Amino acid sequence: MNNRVIHWFKFASPQNFYFLAGRMWPWFAALAAVLTVVGLWISFFVAPTDAQQGEGYRIIFVHVPASQMSMFIYLVMAAWAGFGLAFNTRLSGMMASALAPTGALFAFLSLVTGSLWGKPMWGAWWVWDARLTSELILLFLYLGFLALQSSIDDPRRADKACAVLALVGVVNVPIIYFSVKWWNTLHQGASVSLTKSPTMATAMLWGMLIMVVAFWMYAIAIALVRVRNIILERERHTEWVKHALE
Amino acid sequence: MKKLELKKLGLGSVLLAALRRELSLAMRQKGEVLTPLVFFVVIASLFPLGVGPESALLLRMAPGVLWVSALLAAMLSLQRMFAMDYVDGSLEQMVLSATPLGLLVAAKALSHFLLSGLPLVLMAPVLGLQFGLEGRALGLLMLTLLLGTPTLSLIGSIGAALTLGVRGAGVLLSLLILPLYIPVLIFGAGAVEADAAGLGIGGHLSLLAALLVLSAFFAPLATTTALRISLE
Numbered sequence: 001m002n003n004r005v006i007h008w009f010k011f012a013s014p015q016n017f018y019f020l021a022g023r024m025w026p027w028f029a030a031l032a033a034v035l036t037v038v039g040l041w042i043s044f045f046v047a048p049t050d051a052q053q054g055e056g057y058r059i060i061f062v063h064v065p066a067s068q069m070s071m072f073i074y075l076v077m078a079a080w081a082g083f084g085l086a087f088n089t090r091l092s093g094m095m096a097s098a099l100a101p102t103g104a105l106f107a108f109l110s111l112v113t114g115s116l117w118g119k120p121m122w123g124a125w126w127v128w129d130a131r132l133t134s135e136l137i138l139l140f141l142y143l144g145f146l147a148l149q150s151s152i153d154d155p156r157r158a159d160k161a162c163a164v165l166a167l168v169g170v171v172n173v174p175i176i177y178f179s180v181k182w183w184n185t186l187h188q189g190a191s192v193s194l195t196k197s198p199t200m201a202t203a204m205l206w207g208m209l210i211m212v213v214a215f216w217m218y219a220i221a222i223a224l225v226r227v228r229n230i231i232l233e234r235e236r237h238t239e240w241v242k243h244a245l246e
Numbered sequence: 247m248k249k250l251e252l253k254k255l256g257l258g259s260v261l262l263a264a265l266r267r268e269l270s271l272a273m274r275q276k277g278e279v280l281t282p283l284v285f286f287v288v289i290a291s292l293f294p295l296g297v298g299p300e301s302a303l304l305l306r307m308a309p310g311v312l313w314v315s316a317l318l319a320a321m322l323s324l325q326r327m328f329a330m331d332y333v334d335g336s337l338e339q340m341v342l343s344a345t346p347l348g349l350l351v352a353a354k355a356l357s358h359f360l361l362s363g364l365p366l367v368l369m370a371p372v373l374g375l376q377f378g379l380e381g382r383a384l385g386l387l388m389l390t391l392l393l394g395t396p397t398l399s400l401i402g403s404i405g406a407a408l409t410l411g412v413r414g415a416g417v418l419l420s421l422l423i424l425p426l427y428i429p430v431l432i433f434g435a436g437a438v439e440a441d442a443a444g445l446g447i448g449g450h451l452s453l454l455a456a457l458l459v460l461s462a463f464f465a466p467l468a469t470t471t472a473l474r475i476s477l478e
Binding site: 085137140141143144147148151152157160161164165167168169171 | 404408409412413414418421422424425426428464468471472475476478
């Protein structure tokens with residue numbers, strides 16, 4: 001065996017991953033902190049005032065990354081769930097359950113910021129348009145996942161049942177994404193696109209991109225911290241946990 | 247020792263036998279079958295009392311109200327699907343048997359549709375009349391329910407299997423399943439509303455049928471996986 005090859009499956013063991021995550025999360029947390037400060041500074045002081053929406057538009061610097069992350073985390077969670085079912089690895093289920101609360105938080109944040117933005121722009125806190133509604137459904141899916149997780153005592157069974165639920169629910173994520181095309185209602189279409197030139201000012205775009213990356217880093221850091229706690233909780237009967245906590 | 251001869255059954259006859267078993271079990275507990283139907287009528291009758299008897303408003307709300315009531319009524323009877331077999335151990339035998347579990351699950355979903363979906367389809371016109379729906383809208387409502395309620399049974403079987411033997415299964419089941427029912431609700435009620443507004447309904451009906459085909463393919467797969475997890 002070549003020694004320079006990294007044995008990735010080594011980290012499928014909760015014990016090894018515990019230490020790896022312990023080394024990784026401070027870096028992600030630090031990046032998240034720095035990028036959030038830079039991103040917020042750009043979004044509040046550098047980005048120009050929008051011609052149509054005034055100062056109120058600045059909430060999109062939190063809203064867009066939050067809703068993006070809420071959808072993406074669901075996909076990642078479902079992918080981990082799928083790995084867990086296919087390879088029968090314990091860590092995959094732990095990762096899925098570590099991601100779920102963060103995803104639910106982002107979905108909630110996206111709904112709150114959306115309605116705060118909607119009040120001055122649309123004149124209503126809540127509008128039953130396709131995107132808002134599907135984001136709400138996404139939050140329900142997260143809550144269902146968390147509820148199922150907490151109502152099954154055996155963690156292995158809980159992981160597997162939740163994996164099935166996550167995979168079933170992932171069918172819903174494309175519906176969220178394409179809802180804009182399906183029901184063409186109040187919500188404005190996507191304004192960031194890879195194929196067309198962006199319709200936003202450059203400073204706005206940078207602020208948005210930095211905030212997106214900052215949210216990514218936060219989500220990774222918090223998921224790693226949470227998975228460390230889950231590992232400790234589930235492996236509490238083992239020798240290495242006793243040593244690790246000394 | 248005499249060799250045990252097992253008659254080799256075709257898939258169709260297995261499906262039929264499983265279906266007959268489900269239906270005769272249900273007929274021995276008529277109350278459990280009838281309660282969701284009464285629930286459907288009660289829920290639908292509560293709305294006029296809640297929002298007032300103006301006929302224009304009721305007419306506009308009718309498809310949505312009847313669809314939501316049907317959704318809740320279908321969900322109410324979902325727990326029956328596996329619970330009794332789980333308690334008396336016959337579910338374990340089904341999982342162990344040589345018959346594909348997916349087929350047995352499909353039979354259970356089909357019998358759930360026959361016992362809760364189909365009666366709703368037949369009762370919907372009576373309630374629709376109370377809301378002031380006319381001939382064409384009533385027919386369309388029945389058609390969408392006929393296309394939609396099998397999907398509800400199929401998706402519901404996943405939730406019923408996941409929550410088998412779990413604390414607070416009833417409430418949990420609704421939390422898991424209702425969000426997944428939303429597309430059916432949108433296109434089912436939407437078709438009746440679109441027709442009333444003079445728009446084409448082909449798209450709605452096609453999407454309802456697509457959801458049915460999709461769930462008929464995937465739901466037994468997910469349900470069998472969930473059942474095996476629950477019985478581990």
